[in-house]
Amino acid sequence: MSSPPDTGSRSSGDDSMHASVLLRSGPGEPLHHRRVTRPVPGPDDVLIQVYAASLDRVDNYIRRGTHGMAVTEPQTPGRDMAGVVAAVGTNVHGFRPGDEVIALGSRTHAEYALAPYWHTLRKPPEWSYAEAAALPTAGRTAYDAIVNITRVQPGERVLVVAASGAVGSFALQLSSHLGAEVYATAGQDWKRRTACALGARAALDHYRADLADQIRAATGGAEMDVIVDPIGGELWERLLTVLAPGGRIVTCGVTAGARGSLHLGRLMTRGWHIHGIGRPGRTQIAEHLRGCLDLMVAADQRPIVDRTFPLAEATAAHDYLEESDFFGRVVLTNMAEEPSTR
Template sequence: MQAVKVTEHGDTDVLEYGEYPDPEVGRDEVLVDIKAAALNHLDIWTRRGMPGLDLEMPHIPGSDGAGIVEEVGEGVTRFEAGDRVALSAGVGDLRKDDPTLDPHYHIIGEHVPGIHAEYAAIPADNLIPVPEDVDWEVAGSSCLVFQTAWRMLIERADLEAGESVLVLGASGGVGHAALQIADYAGAEVYATGSTEEKLDYAREHGADHVCNYEEEDFADWVRSETDGRGVDVVVEHVGAPTWQNSLASLTKGGRLVTCGGTAGGNPETDIPRIFWNQLEIIGSTMATPDQVDDVMELVWDGTFEPAIREDLPMSESQRAHEIIENREGFGKVVVRPDSEL
């Protein structure tokens, strides 16, 4: 089969698209004919290399994708050939109330081979059914960011109607999902972006107030917009460059919920502000199966909609990575096997 391969950690030139051994289907696995997949910042980090990440090379990236069941292992009863399915990439012990807290929790595409390929052998427990009327680009691009944003806001931050939320980078993957979820939950939504086009997108998808962070300090803007109060919740996934301003944007007793640090993972922090204002710093990773089902039903019925900024063949994966790294446009970058185009 043809697959995207990371040959070593580095810049985009370490990505290749070419022949790779066909996957073998294990007892509890499903062979999926991939119709559409998508990139996340996770693919950028995996390609560059992260502390503690020890991958066998070449490595197939990809934590989002969807397709048609080709074959099932002998232990699989949930799916059969011809079913439409999408990947939910978090792998944990399903006997636990919260598999994301399993010490051995890992993510398909990050810690083990992913699905940016013509075919992928995937544990049946990591697949969810896709209705017939859902487009492949939606099915293949929405699960990781919508489950992440849903858990952040609904489960971890315990967002309530009438509260206020600041969404950083509202045009990115997690950002554009959080924007829609916060609006759905009945929050007053504040959003940041770097261009007028991105701010227009934010307004159209739930933002009540927008700020161009290239032109003004967003913490000062939040304070001005809220008469000095600040917001109840900040959705933080940028990291070092925004961390101090994110803390400064919170009201007393506010909650900062973070799922990553795309621009730097070790920020300076303001400890006096945290304890004096009694702020909560909340980590969040992926979602439980029940949470995935809850949010994906709202994607499938059109309540939430992933924005697609580009749709490319997998042979142009270098360009797909550049779009994410350069923050071009808004939403997800979809990649499809060249044989599907």
């Protein structure tokens, strides 16, 4: 069940809070659990008392300083959160203190964080805070890929690559709900079993060189109408060998590398539709957030949370995420509680 806002851990005049702070990017850099100034909402902001905030690969990249995301000044990571509205800006309508919400904001690995009201949604009462915090970035990305870009139809064959990842797990759930014949890939046996339990017809090992043969064996020789790929790199070329004529592939991540080759003759003769997930504007992001939430609720599905960590253990959570031995989302929780390490 949802918890009420924490009102007893500090005096009413205390404008500080605890947050996870990265001092600078670099190999082995820890996150520091320390007091910082509590943010003040601007006219369009919702100030949220955070009860859960999910981790994203981007958080890892910033911490390590890879993928062009190094920082040299202290920064609190995080974009996705769920919690209770603590205050609202003068332009905000429809939310008031005490409302339970999901939001896409900034610096969310903290006890309080801000989000623009247009990227704030009411939390389904049956969802936990951790489940709700898992939705924004990964959910809206998967929704855009499945519903808007590739326009998955009932009965189509959809291959979800790295189905254990944040985007992949949502893509698997959404495609299954839309009536697609879903296939998945994952790098470990237990992940492949989990993908099948969630609705995949079969789950294959994308680390094996014979991935295309595995897929054809699973489908009786049929090729994929849609492929959702958050990995990229050399795998991208192998995926194209099982994309049906006129098929659609959308790239929504490059965790294995940003380079891949494309035979233009095959593109011409096969008539493929190749898409990138893109960088939508605020209105589109808001539509994707609402669309994903509505579709998940209609399907009676919830975001998949692999494991939670207390805010004070953010470094351990980052290390766990980097090991890639998870299915779904890794989430920070217990933001408003007093960790024993203080």
